[in-house]
Amino acid sequence: MRDYGFSPAQQDEIWRRWREGQSFSLIERALGAPMQSARRFLQQSGGVRLTPQQLSERHLSAGEREEISRGIAAGESGRQLARRLGRSPSTVSCEIARNGGRDRYRAASTDEAAYARGRRPKQAKLAQRPALRALVEAKLALCWSPDQIAGWLRRQFPDDTAMQISHEAIYVSLYDPRCRQAIDRSRAQRLRSARPMRRPKIARRPTGRGIIRGMVSITARPAEVKDRKVPGHWEGDLVMGTRPSAVATLVERTSRYTTIVALPDGIKAEQVIPRLTKSLLGIPPHLRRTLTWDRGREIAEHQAITTETRMPIYLCKPRSPWQRGTNENTNRLLRQYLPKGADLHRFSQADLDAIAHELNHRPRKTHDYRTPAEGYADLLNSSDALTA
Template identity: 40%
Template sequence: MADPRGQLRREIRRFWGALGSGSDLGEAAGEAGVAVRTAYRWMRECGGVRAIRVEEPSAYRVGFEDRERIAFGLAAGWSFTAIGRELCRPTSTVTREVRLNMRHRRSRRVGYDGSLRGIDWIHDWEYLPSRAQLRAENAANRKQQTKLTANPRLAEEIQSRLDREDSPEQIAHRLRIDFPDEEEMRVSHETIYKELYVQGRGALRRDLHQKLRTGRAVRRPRSTVGARQERGRIAGMVNISERPEEVEGRAVPGHWEGDLICGSNNASAIGTLVERATRYVMLLHLPTAHGADAVQDAMVEAMSRLPQQLRRTLTWDQGKEMSNHVQITAATDLDIYFCDPHSPWQRGTNENTNGLLRQYFPKGTDLSGYTADYLEFVATRLNTRPRKTLDWRTPAEALDELLSNPPQPAVAVTA
C-alpha cells in the first residue's frame, strides 16, 4: 500500500542526515534521491534549521509496516490478540492503535436485480494504514509553543539585545548574569537562532537576522569536524607533531615553511617558501595551474638548486596542492610535515612573509601574469632587506653566515 507522505518524510530525513554527516547540498540531495532545487527549497522553507527529526523512529513505536500487517490481520478476521502475537507486541498496543484510527464507512447495497429499488446502507468501520501513519507523523511533528512565544518578556529582552547587534551566544550568557535568580529569563543561543531562521515562529522580528554578523537569512549547514578533516585528508601525510625538535630552535638551516598566495577568485597562485632560521625566501612560478602536479614540478625545480644541507624539512598546511608530497620527497630528499587544520600559527614565519609579499602581489589581482623574472626580483628584494629579527642583517647575509660557519653539534662531556 502506497505511503506518499511517509516517503516524503523519509527523503527529508535522509537529506538532513546527510547534511549533518558532512555532505554539501548537492551530495545530500543525491543521498535523498531528490533534485538540488528541491533540497534547496527545503532549506529555504525552514531557514536552514533541521525541519524534522533526523533519527529514524524508535523500534518501540508502531511503524508503517506494522500498520499494514494490522490491516491485513483485520481483513482476515484475526483477533487483536492474534495480531499482537504476529507483531510481537502487547494486545493493548494493537487495540489502542486500531481504536485511534478506525474510520466509519457507509456504503450502499444495490438490489439483486441491479436496480436501485430495495437499496440498503451498510455501516461498518475500516482501518487505513496510510491514514494512520500520516496521523502519527503529524502528531510527532506538530507545532508546539516555543519558549519565546510563551514568554513575551524574554522575547522582548532578546529582541532589544539583537537590535544592539549582540550575538545570540552573547545574549544567552549575559541573561544568566543579568537575571541570576529568574529561571524563566534563560535561553540557549540555539533557540535564538531557530527563532530567527525558521519562518512562521513569530516570536522575533524576521528582519533581525540582519543584525547577525553574517547577515544571513538561512542557516548554512556545517559539517562535523571529523567529517571535514576526513574528507580533506591527504593520503600518507606526516603530522607536524612528528617533526624533529631541531626545527624549533632555528639554529640549523634547511628547514622550510611553505604555502600558496592566491589571486582573484583563487584562479591563480604563487608558491612561497621561507627558510626558518634565516627568513630566506624562494618563490614558485605557477603560471598556468596550481594543482598538485604543477606544485610538484615547481618545488622539485626550486629545491634542486639548493645544496643538500639546505634541504632538510618542509612544513605546509593541509592544502590539496601538496597531494604529491611523496613524489616531492623522493625527488628532493626533503621531509614534508603538515600542520593541524586551521592552525596557521604553526608556520608563522611563512604567514609573516606572505604578508610582506602582498606589497608586490596585491589581493584580488590575477597572479598568473607575473613572470618568473619578476618573482626572482621580488625574492631578491626581500632577501636583501634588513630584518629586525636578524639583528638588522639581511636574509641573504644570514644564510651565507650559516653556510660558512655551520653550528657545531653538542658534544657530551663525561666525568
C-alpha cells in the first residue's frame, strides 16, 4: 500500500482523525499535507485499516526453531528440547512432525512455512463458495443491505453454515482491498450510502422547524402507540430533494409498511394537505388510528386532515426526530432511491409506488427478516384489527 509521503506516525494520525469523523480537508490541514493526499491514502484501503501480521507469543520464534534444529543434530530428545526452550513437549513434537520429522527438519524453511500458514487474511468465504457469492451479489443488486442478506440466508439455510455469512464479512469483502477477488466491488454502489469506502459514524445536530397553530403535542398521544402492539398508528414527514422538490412518506409503526406521496405542486401546507389526505383515505379505516409528524410548516393545516380522515395528528417536540424514529429510519433507507441532490419532481407517483414496493419487499431484522409487506398483509387480514 502506498504511503503518499506520510510517515508511520502521520499515518497513525490520519487513521485517528478519520475515526473521529474529521473531513479530508481538516486532516490535510492538520498534517500540512497537499490537497487530496489524505483522501487518496484512505481510499486505497477502502476506509479499512490493514493490520500488519504479527507473531503471537504462543507461536515458536525463528530463534526457537533454530534451537530445535541444532538440538536434533546433537541427538537431543523432544522432551529435552522442550525443557530447554520452556515449551510443552507436545508443542515441540508437533512442530517436528509437521515439518518433515527429525531427518528433514530445517529451521529456515520451517519458519517460512509457518509464516505463510499464519498469513492474514485467509481467502474470503465468498471467494471460496461461488454459490454463496452469487446469492449475495444478486441480493446486493436488489439493494438489500448486508444485514438483511445475512439474516435472510440464516432463514433460508438454517442447517447449512456453508451458505451463511455475517453482514460484517460482506462489508469486508466489499471494502477491504485484500478481499477484492471475493466479490464484485461495484456492488457497493447498490448500498444505501453508495460510498466507495467505509466511513465512521458522525452524529448530526438536528434542526428545529417552525411553530404550528393548534398543534397537539406527542405527549398527548395514546400510550398504546409506544409498544406497537396495536396496528394503525403512522408516522410521516417530508423527504427533501433540491428545493422546493420533495415527497411525503407515511410509515405504519407495527409493520414498517411505507407509502410515498408525490408532491408535484410544492411543499406549502395548501399543496401538501390535499395529497396527504387522499393518501391517508386510501388506508382501511381500522388501520387509520393516529399520525405522528415533525413540526414542519407543511403540516400547518393538520386539522383539515383530521376532519377528513378522523385521524388525530400529534407533533414531535422541537429538535426531537427520534420521537418518530420509524419514519426517520425509513427516510434514511429511501435516500438510496431519492438522493438529497436530486430533483424529486421528476419522480411520478408510479415511480414512487415502485420504490415503495421494492422497499416493502426487503426483509427487516426487526421482523426476524420477514418483509413489511408480509406484516401489513397480516394486519389487513387480522380479525382482531377489524374489530378493534
